[in-house]
Amino acid sequence: MSDRFPHFGSYRLTPAQELLLQASLLKEKAALTAWEQWQSSVDIEVLDAESNVLLPQLYQNLLAHGVEHPHMARLKGIYRRNWYANQLRLKHLKNLLSHLKDGGIEAIVLGQAALYPCQAENSRPIDNFHLLIRSDQLDGAIDQLSGLNWQTANPVNKTLIYLHNHQQYSLYLQSHLFWAIPQDHTDEQVWHYATTDFCDRAGWRLSPTDQFLDGCARTFFKSRSRQIYGIADAMISIINAGSDLDWMRLITQAQRYQMILPVRNMLILLQQVLHFSAPSWVLPAIFQMPIAEAEWLNYQVLAGxxxxxxxxxxxxxxxxxxxxxxxxxxxxxxxxxxxxxxxxxxxxxxxxxx
CATH class of the missing domain: 4.10.810 (Virus Scaffolding Protein; Chain A)
Structure with a gap:
C-alpha cells in the first residue's frame, strides 16, 4: 500500500478485516491460520457492518475445512438466515425479470445478486436489486414495473432510478454501465458480451470482464465504505470466471473507461491480501498506461x-x-x-x- 497510489490509504483495511477476508476466501492452511488469528482478536458480537457481510462466506469456507469451534453455531445461524432471505429475494427477482421479458424488455442483473447464478449457493447478502436496461427500453420498464406495484422514489433522471414496492424491496435501474464516448458504442459492447444465463435465462449476466470492471468502479469510484466486501466480490468474480476472464480486454477497457486506478488498485489488493496473481504481464502493462486528468480528479473528489x-x-x-x-x-x-x-x-x- 505504497504512497505511489493516490489516496490508497483512504481504502486501507484494518488487520482484522484482512484476516477475515483471508479466512473467508483462502484455502487450507492459509485460511485456517487466518481464522485462528481473526477469531482470537475480535469480538464477533460487535463487528463492523462491512465485516458482518462476510460472515456467511466465512461459515461456508470454515465448514468446507471441517472447522469445529463454539462460534460455528452462531455463524451457522447467520448463514441460514441469509440463505433463506436470499431465496425469497431471488425468487422475487426471477418473477420480476420474467415479467419484464414477457413485455419485450431485457435486463442485465448487476450488484449483489449478480455474483452467483440463481441456482447457486449465494452467500452474499442481497439487500436490493440492480438492473441495467437498454436506454430505449427504460421508460417501458418503468411502466411495466408500475403494473407490479413498484413506485419510483426519485425523479426519473435517466442516470439512476430508484424504485420500491410494498414489500420494502429496493430496485435500481440504470441505462449506462460505463461512461465513454461514443456512449451508444460503449452500451452496445456491454450487451454484446453479456450472457443469458441468469435465473433460467429470464435475465442477463455481465461478461466476467465487465463484471470485474463494474466491481472495481463500485469499490473505488462510487463508495469508499464498501471496500472490504468489494474486494471479496472481486475475488469471487475471478474464481467464478476461471479462464473466461479476458485480461487483454480488461486492461484496454480500463483505459477506455478511465478506470486504470480502480483496476490497478484492486489487483494490488487482491495480490497483497488474498495472494492472487494476475498473469505476469498484466500489472506491468497497466502501470505503463497514462492516467487521464479526469480519473485523477475522481480520486481527489473521493478524498473530499x-x-x-x-x-x-x-x-x-x-x-x-x-x-x-x-x-x-x-x-x-x-x-x-x-x-x-x-x-x-x-x-x-x-x-x-x-
Whole structure:
C-alpha cells in the first residue's frame, strides 16, 4: 500500500478485516491460520457492518475445512438466515425479470445478486436489486414495473432510478454501465458480451470482464465504505470466471473507461491480501498506461477535495461540449434543414483587431 497510489490509504483495511477476508476466501492452511488469528482478536458480537457481510462466506469456507469451534453455531445461524432471505429475494427477482421479458424488455442483473447464478449457493447478502436496461427500453420498464406495484422514489433522471414496492424491496435501474464516448458504442459492447444465463435465462449476466470492471468502479469510484466486501466480490468474480476472464480486454477497457486506478488498485489488493496473481504481464502493462486528468480528479473528489469536484465537473462538461462540436461539424457537411444556419454558427469568428 505504497504512497505511489493516490489516496490508497483512504481504502486501507484494518488487520482484522484482512484476516477475515483471508479466512473467508483462502484455502487450507492459509485460511485456517487466518481464522485462528481473526477469531482470537475480535469480538464477533460487535463487528463492523462491512465485516458482518462476510460472515456467511466465512461459515461456508470454515465448514468446507471441517472447522469445529463454539462460534460455528452462531455463524451457522447467520448463514441460514441469509440463505433463506436470499431465496425469497431471488425468487422475487426471477418473477420480476420474467415479467419484464414477457413485455419485450431485457435486463442485465448487476450488484449483489449478480455474483452467483440463481441456482447457486449465494452467500452474499442481497439487500436490493440492480438492473441495467437498454436506454430505449427504460421508460417501458418503468411502466411495466408500475403494473407490479413498484413506485419510483426519485425523479426519473435517466442516470439512476430508484424504485420500491410494498414489500420494502429496493430496485435500481440504470441505462449506462460505463461512461465513454461514443456512449451508444460503449452500451452496445456491454450487451454484446453479456450472457443469458441468469435465473433460467429470464435475465442477463455481465461478461466476467465487465463484471470485474463494474466491481472495481463500485469499490473505488462510487463508495469508499464498501471496500472490504468489494474486494471479496472481486475475488469471487475471478474464481467464478476461471479462464473466461479476458485480461487483454480488461486492461484496454480500463483505459477506455478511465478506470486504470480502480483496476490497478484492486489487483494490488487482491495480490497483497488474498495472494492472487494476475498473469505476469498484466500489472506491468497497466502501470505503463497514462492516467487521464479526469480519473485523477475522481480520486481527489473521493478524498473530499472540493476544488477537484469543481474541476472534475468542468472537465466533464468540456468533454461533452467537444463531442457535441464534433457531431455538429460532421452534420455541417450533410444537407438538412437549417444547414446554412449551422454553417454560420460554426464559422470561425474574426478577431476584433482585424
Amino acid at each position: 477535495d472540493r476544488r477537484s469536484l469543481w474541476r472534475s465537473t468542468v472537465a466533464q462538461s468540456i468533454r461533452l461540449l467537444g463531442h457535441l462540436e464534433t457531431q455538429l461539424l460532421h452534420l455541417r457537411n450533410h444537407p438538412f434543414p437549417g444547414r446554412q444556419l449551422l454553417k454560420n454558427l460554426l464559422k470561425p469568428k474574426k478577431s476584433a483587431l482585424e
